[in-house]
Amino acid sequence: MDVSRFKLDNGLRLVFFRDESTEMVHVNLLYGVGAKNEEYSHTGLAHLLEHLMFEGTEKFPSFDEPLEEAGGDSNAYTNNDVTDYFISLPRRNAELAFCMESDRMRNATLDDEKINVQRQVVMEEFKQHHLNKPYGDVSMLMRKLAFKKHPYRWSTIGRKLSHISDVPAEVVRDFHRRHYVPENAVLAVVGNLPFEQIKEWTVKWFADIPATKCQKHEIPQEPRQRRQRRATVYRNVPNDALYMAFHMDGFNGADYYPCDVISDILANGYSGRLSERLVKKKKLFTRIDAFISNTDHDGLFWIYSRLADGVTYEQAEAAIRNELEELQQKEVPRAELEKVRNRFESEQIFSNLSGVNFAEKLALAEWYGDVTRAWRETEMYRAVTPADIKRVAKELFRQGNSSVLLYKKTKK
Numbered sequence: 001m002d003v004s005r006f007k008l009d010n011g012l013r014l015v016f017f018r019d020e021s022t023e024m025v026h027v028n029l030l031y032g033v034g035a036k037n038e039e040y041s042h043t044g045l046a047h048l049l050e051h052l053m054f055e056g057t058e059k060f061p062s063f064d065e066p067l068e069e070a071g072g073d074s075n076a077y078t079n080n081d082v083t084d085y086f087i088s089l090p091r092r093n094a095e096l097a098f099c100m101e102s103d104r105m106r107n108a109t110l111d112d113e114k115i116n117v118q119r120q121v122v123m124e125e126f127k128q129h130h131l132n133k134p135y136g137d138v139s140m141l142m143r144k145l146a147f148k149k150h151p152y153r154w155s156t157i158g159r160k161l162s163h164i165s166d167v168p169a170e171v172v173r174d175f176h177r178r179h180y181v182p183e184n185a186v187l188a189v190v191g192n193l194p195f196e197q198i199k200e201w202t203v204k205w206f207a208d209i210p211a212t213k214c215q216k217h218e219i220p221q222e223p224r225q226r227r228q229r230r231a232t233v234y235r236n237v238p239n240d241a242l243y244m245a246f247h248m249d250g251f252n253g254a255d256y257y258p259c260d261v262i263s264d265i266l267a268n269g270y271s272g273r274l275s276e277r278l279v280k281k282k283k284l285f286t287r288i289d290a291f292i293s294n295t296d297h298d299g300l301f302w303i304y305s306r307l308a309d310g311v312t313y314e315q316a317e318a319a320i321r322n323e324l325e326e327l328q329q330k331e332v333p334r335a336e337l338e339k340v341r342n343r344f345e346s347e348q349i350f351s352n353l354s355g356v357n358f359a360e361k362l363a364l365a366e367w368y369g370d371v372t373r374a375w376r377e378t379e380m381y382r383a384v385t386p387a388d389i390k391r392v393a394k395e396l397f398r399q400g401n402s403s404v405l406l407y408k409k410t411k412k
Contacts, residue, residue: 010211011183025094025191028359033179044158057107102205146403150222184214188363241407244303258392264340266290327393331386
């Protein structure tokens, strides 16, 4: 695939793919900053700044209004590793995205008033999704159980509500100064324009932003987990739930794709082993799912489940463990493996048809060191063999590598 790349003297990296099938241009600006770059005493900063970066600048007091008038839209997300902003505009108005993103990079409005406004917004989000929503605190509880050193032990929104309500404005501004700089960013563009035009706009709008050294603290590595960890909580929820997490390779790890394949074998929609065997046939659960965390450093392989009425935790956990042990002891039949491969390939093809999605993939792949992964994921997924799955499952599902959360409904 023909992808063009360019790097400015201030460190900003540009990656571009010309898509002649669309009249839209998709501009994705990724910053290499997420919750893992925060201190234990001040969490939730990256997510708060995601909100603040939409508060406008002196030049663009409203960020959304000019884009909407030009026929475009924008959005963003933050996770533990990165913050990603994306804009889609008609080709004739595409330069506006470069103008606005460069202005936001150098002139974001971070005064006390704006910080206080967005602080309240994020606090409400924290309450709505993590304190007042059934099962909303699962991720926070499990992260704290599974990680003891690494900053993945807190969620993107923050470790606790007071970290948002009480963080000094100057701490927020300092975090921004240290991380939201050209050296710590990748600009990925997809659209039907010549690369020279994209390069010209990038130089015009970003080249004169001063080169500022991105200041990051050293991130502690998580020690190998050798003993199972367990916790029990009681909550006002409709059903008992069981959650399990296992440490796995990060995005660049050798066993990342075998773990991805395993998650699809176990929970590939309603035809995955867990749903087919434990929900439909044995009726032990009302729902069950397995998925991986797509993280830079070593992350987690998750299993979420809701128990059917009358099923004990001992029965539920034993049933899941039996399925995991089968993967450790027997090679997956090739027909079953081919089925999940085909589904993955189909999903990737449809995902890459979206310019927004492909621009995001380009940015992430470039940030993690290999831009070709934006279109080679199917190839890497297909390279996983039944022997790989069995080998990885033996270490992945080792009992000492597991964290188990019993989430019990409060008795009335």
